[in-house]
Amino acid sequence: MAGRLFGVGLGPGDPELVTVKAARLIGEADVIAYHSARHGRSIARSIALPYMREGQVEELLKYPLTTETTDHPGGYQGALEDFYAECAQRLAAHLDAGRAVVVLCEGDPLFYGSYMHMHKRLAHRYETEVVPGVTSVAGAAAVLGRPLVEHEETLTVLPGTLPADVITEKLKSADSVAVLKLGRTFEKVRDALAEAGRLDEAWYVERATTASQRIEPLKDVDPASVPYFSLAMLPSGGGRADEELRPGVAVVGLGPAGAQWLTPEARQVLAEATDLVGYGPYVDRVPQRAGQVRHRTDNRVEAERAAHALELARQGRRVAVVSSGDPGVFAMASAVLEAAEGFPDVPVRIVPGLTAAHAVAARAGAPLGHDYCVISLSDLLKPWDIVAGRLRAAAAADLVLAIYNPASRSRTWQVDAARDLIMEHRDPATPVVIGRDVGGPQETITVTTLAGLDPAQVDMRCLLIVGSSTTRVTGDGVVYTPRRYPA
Numbered sequence: 001m002a003g004r005l006f007g008v009g010l011g012p013g014d015p016e017l018v019t020v021k022a023a024r025l026i027g028e029a030d031v032i033a034y035h036s037a038r039h040g041r042s043i044a045r046s047i048a049l050p051y052m053r054e055g056q057v058e059e060l061l062k063y064p065l066t067t068e069t070t071d072h073p074g075g076y077q078g079a080l081e082d083f084y085a086e087c088a089q090r091l092a093a094h095l096d097a098g099r100a101v102v103v104l105c106e107g108d109p110l111f112y113g114s115y116m117h118m119h120k121r122l123a124h125r126y127e128t129e130v131v132p133g134v135t136s137v138a139g140a141a142a143v144l145g146r147p148l149v150e151h152e153e154t155l156t157v158l159p160g161t162l163p164a165d166v167i168t169e170k171l172k173s174a175d176s177v178a179v180l181k182l183g184r185t186f187e188k189v190r191d192a193l194a195e196a197g198r199l200d201e202a203w204y205v206e207r208a209t210t211a212s213q214r215i216e217p218l219k220d221v222d223p224a225s226v227p228y229f230s231l232a233m234l235p236s237g238g239g240r241a242d243e244e245l246r247p248g249v250a251v252v253g254l255g256p257a258g259a260q261w262l263t264p265e266a267r268q269v270l271a272e273a274t275d276l277v278g279y280g281p282y283v284d285r286v287p288q289r290a291g292q293v294r295h296r297t298d299n300r301v302e303a304e305r306a307a308h309a310l311e312l313a314r315q316g317r318r319v320a321v322v323s324s325g326d327p328g329v330f331a332m333a334s335a336v337l338e339a340a341e342g343f344p345d346v347p348v349r350i351v352p353g354l355t356a357a358h359a360v361a362a363r364a365g366a367p368l369g370h371d372y373c374v375i376s377l378s379d380l381l382k383p384w385d386i387v388a389g390r391l392r393a394a395a396a397a398d399l400v401l402a403i404y405n406p407a408s409r410s411r412t413w414q415v416d417a418a419r420d421l422i423m424e425h426r427d428p429a430t431p432v433v434i435g436r437d438v439g440g441p442q443e444t445i446t447v448t449t450l451a452g453l454d455p456a457q458v459d460m461r462c463l464l465i466v467g468s469s470t471t472r473v474t475g476d477g478v479v480y481t482p483r484r485y486p487a
Contacts, residue, residue, distance in 0.1 A: 003030070003099040005091070005126045007109035007119055009133020010047045013210035017139070018047065022131050026051040030099035033059040033091060035114045043229070044104035057094070059101075061087045088121035095126045106229075108133045112159070112180060136231060137178045140205035143213055146235035149176045152291055153236060153271065160185030160232075164192050171196035172259050173287040175271050176236050183228035190218060190232075197259035198234060201267075206230035248346060249309050249319045251327040251336050253353015254285055257439030261354045269351050273320035277309040278332070282322045302332065306339035313346045326353045330376050330404050356463045357402035360435030363445045365478035367433055367465045370485065372400035377407070377414040384414075391418055395425035400471060400481055403464040407455070415455040415464075422466060423450055431467040431479050434458060447477050 006025050011017035018026075026032065026048050036042040040062060064083050094101050109115035109130050122128065137157060141148040149155045153175040158167055160181045171177060171192060179189050182204075193199040202218035207229055218232050250269045255261030270276070273292060276283050280296035288294075295312075297305050309319045323331035333350045340348045361368045373394045379387055394401050401422070406415050422430075428451035436444045436459075446457065450466065458464065471481045 001098050002126055003095040003097065003101060005095060005118075005122055005128040006100065006102045007113075007115040007128070007130040008048075008102050008104055009108045009113070009131055010044055010104055010106055011134035012107060012136045012139030012208045013043070013047060013213075014139075015047050015050050017134050017209060018051065019131065019133065022133065023051040025100075025102055025131060026104075027053055028100065029056060029102035031057045031059055031091075031094045031101040032104065033061055033087075033101060033118075034104040035061045035063065037063055038065070042104075044106050047106065048104050057099075059090060059094075061090075084117040084121065088118055091118060092122060092125070095122070105133070107136045107139075111135050136180065136208060136229075137233075139208035140178070140203075140231055140233050141235060143205060143208045143215060144203055144233065144235060146203075148178075148235060150236050151272070160189045164188050167192040168195045171198055171234075174234075177232075177234040179232040181228065182226050182230045182232065186221070186223045186226040186230075190221075190223070193218065193232070195260070197262055198264075198267075201234045201264050203233045203235070204230065205233055246347070247313050247316045247318055249313045249321060249336060249340070249348045250351050251321045251323065251331075251333045251348070252351040253326040253328075253331070254282060254322055254324055255354040255439070256325050256356045256359040257285075257437070261359065261439055263351075263353065266351050266353060270320055270322075272318055274317045275309075275312050275319045276322060277305055277312070277319055278322035279305075282324050286322060302335040303339060306332065306336040307342075309336065310339055310343040310346050310348075314343060323353070324356070325359075326355045328352065329355050329357075329374065356404070356435075356438065357465070359438045360433060360445070360463045360465060361402075363435060363438055363443075364433040364447065364465065365474075366480040367431070367467055367471055368400055368402065369481040369483055370400065370468065370470065372402060372468075372481075374402045374404065376404040377418055378405040378411065379414070384417075387414075388417070388421055391421045392424065395422040398425075398468045398470075400468045401464075401466040403466065405460065406462055406464050407458050408460040412455070415453070415458050419450055419453050419455075426450060426466070427469065430469070431471050431473050433465040433467075433479055434462055435465070436462045438463070447473060447479055 008022045008025055032052060034042045034044040064079055091101050103115045103118050105113040105115035107113060156170060156174040156177045158170060158179045160179050193202050199219050204216045204218040204221045206214040252266050252269055270286055275293045275295060276286055277295045279299045283294050283296045309321045313319045321332050321336055327333040327350055336348055357374060375390055377387060430450045432448050432450055432453050434446040434457055468481060473479050
């Protein structure tokens with residue numbers, strides 16, 4: 001009578017995390033099989049050793065290669081296929097002799113486990129049982145002390161061996177993430193996290209639950225120190241208390257463009273929201289999430305948009321009102337707070353974002369290095385006389401100016417008028433930065449002067465920075481304003 005095959009999961013490393021059933025089967029088995037690299041040492045055997053007994057036959061399944069090249073006619077994959085076939089043949093001999101064979105596997109046997117190669121070759125021929133084990137992902141979450149997923153979040157598990165661009169794209173739209181098989185792939189995974197704007201969220205966990213476990217922010221890890229048995233983890237959006245997930249409105253700054261400028265707090269709030277409300281193109285910048293309702297509106301209905309968001313929250317929804325840049329700078333925060341006076345029962349909070357002024361300044365150098373003011377040229381919500389008076393006052397005070405909303409299809413004359421007003425108090429050679437679509441695919445930074453400022457170069461996607469009397473331009477075109485002011 002043929003023997004039985006058992007694929008036994010051992011958990012992430014701590015022998016005390018071996019299940020009662022796994023321990024019993026290990027002790028009862030006639031044959032214990034386990035994989036190892038060419039050095040012959042087996043982590044699986046070391047975990048199972050407390051449950052093994054004398055007299056058991058041990059089958060060491062030693063890989064013929066790891067990552068090196070091979071002269072096998074079938075290449076790397078062909079060499080492994082031959083190895084798995086030879087291992088299966090060895091175990092089949094024991095099974096044909098009526099022996100109970102336990103194949104040890106770290107973590108869970110069918111979760112990226114080495115056992116699955118034996119299972120595919122033998123389970124259709126012999127009576128087989130798979131004993132699940134605690135996965136490395138669950139072990140890592142436990143030692144981190146952070147929830148993996150909660151509420152409607154989803155968990156994405158990626159092998160680090162995927163192409164970098166695939167990892168990056170999946171990271172951008174995922175909630176919680178675990179990236180396995182680091183080792184030689186670590187730098188690629190780290191770069192993908194940075195490209196997706198999620199490096200600051202990521203944790204590195206090595207040999208979780210063992211005496212040699214290591215936990216660090218992933219961005220601080222030396223790539224040369226990373227073994228294969230490690231993973232990168234982006235845990236649940238916050239591990240926050242359930243009462244903090246109550247209905248309400250969060251006004252969220254998306255930054256000027258791109259996932260790399262979205263803060264971890266903003267990402268978390270967007271993931272937790274049941275509803276997104278905002279100007280259509282801004283809503284479209286937020287990755288789609290299952291079950292989340294999106295309310296796209298026109299750009300000129302701020303009051304209606306705010307009231308709609310508050311009404312949704314009053315109905316028990318968690319609403320994120322999205323704004324480009326920072327919501328408190330010429331954006332939705334003030335509109336929502338004004339409307340909220342009629343909704344005293346609805347909590348509102350503001351989630352800051354990177355401003356367009358700071359993004360353009362960083363691209364140009366440091367033109368906002370000293371005192372500066374922020375002015376919108378739009379006269380849709382205030383008279384032009386107010387705009388003109390503020391421009392004159394700021395120019396006379398020798399402040400650097402960050403100018404929002406300089407032009408649109410229906411407003412084409414304000415840039416000319418603003419330049420003339422500022423030049424009443426400012427040298428024509430004063431540096432001017434024109435930042436267009438900063439962070440986007442058509443980003444341009446132009447450095448010119450007040451006298452050379454061409455209004456035809458400026459549209460609604462631009463932000464202007466007009467220097468003070470101390471602002472300088474280096475020979476390389478870098479613009480900065482010194483922190484020291486002339487006596």
